[in-house]
Amino acid sequence: MGRIEGLGRIDRERLSAVIRETSGTVSVSDATDILKVSRTDAAKMLARWANKGWLSRVRRGLYVPVPLESRTPDVPLEDPWLIAERLYSPCYIGGWSAAGHWNLTEQIFRTLVVMTRQRPRDRSPVMKGVSFLLRTISERSLFGLKLVWRGQVKVSVSDPTRTVLDMLSDTRLGGGLRPTVDVFRGYLRSENSDLNLLIEYGERLGNGAVFKRLGFLLERLAPEAEDAIVACRARLTQGNAKLDTVLETGKLVTRWRLWVPKTWIKEQRVD
Known part of the structure; x- marks a missing residue:
């Protein structure tokens, strides 16, 4: 475990300027622009401040400030969303992470x-x-x-409808078939449920398997949604897809051109 060491006056002033002008993360480019120094000098400064415990290295060239109340520089990431936005932009938070944000899952x-x-x-x-x-x-x-504020930074997250669509496109993004279906149930019960928008998003995404999974699940979870079910059938593409993108196939439900796992057939009494 490291310890926090003192800084000289110039280093304190420079570090304060860098932290003041950034929002949660500090990169070599940030320090270069703020301090008007070369990238080499900026990289050396950040490394020195990290060695003294005032910054914590996330990965090469990227750091987060160490809170003043911390007794050690070995601090966890305060908000991983900020790191994602900084490292992988253009991007958005999706899948089960977005489902948790919108309270569509308790997992x-x-x-x-x-x-x-x-x-x-x-x-x-x-x-x-x-x-x-x-x-x-x-x-x-x-x-x-949707853009949401994380501290002083706006981070993109899939809206509830897009979150469900991504999971129907790839159930691995929901943690598997069971969690994905649970999220879909939660979505159908929520105030954000909008099947017309889900159909619209599905068309924009252009993944035919989505309509096979969506129509199949609607028939069993929300049979009263007749218009949406008809819309899904009208958009069926050729070929067969799998209800679960990971599990092995079980029974082919020809109506939806969809392979359904055996365990799910037994539990859900698929005909």
Whole structure:
């Protein structure tokens, strides 16, 4: 465990200026612009301040300030959303992380789902004890988002409808079939439920499997939503999809061109 050491007057003034002009994270580029020094000098300063315990390194070239009340520089990430926005923008918080934000699930997931335009090599990085799950998306997929304040920074998160759509597109983003269905149930009961918007989003996303899963689930969870069910059937694409994008196939429900896991067939009495 490290300890916090004192800084000279010039270092204190420079560090104060950097922290004052940033919002939660500090990069080499930030320090370069704020202090009007070279990138090399900025990088050395940040590394020196981190060694003395005033900054905590998240990854190469990125730091977070250590709270004044902290007795050690080994501090956890105060808000992983800020790190995601800083490292993976353009991006948004999605999947189970967004579902938790909108109170669509009571499950607690310790991994943050980040949908990004970038193509990072490491899709499951761990930074200061926080796990991230990264998924690359196309530019046209950046819709259905809300901006929320995290401290002094605005971070994009998928709105409730887009959150459900992403999970129906890939159940892994919901933590599997069961959690995804639970989130969908919660969505249908919530004030944010909007099946017309869900159909609209599905068309924009252009993933035909979404309508197969959506129509199938609506018939069993909300059979009264006849218009939405008809809309899903009208948008069925050729070929068969899987209800769960991970589990092995079980029975083919030809009406929806959908393979349904055996365990789900038994529990839900699929005909």
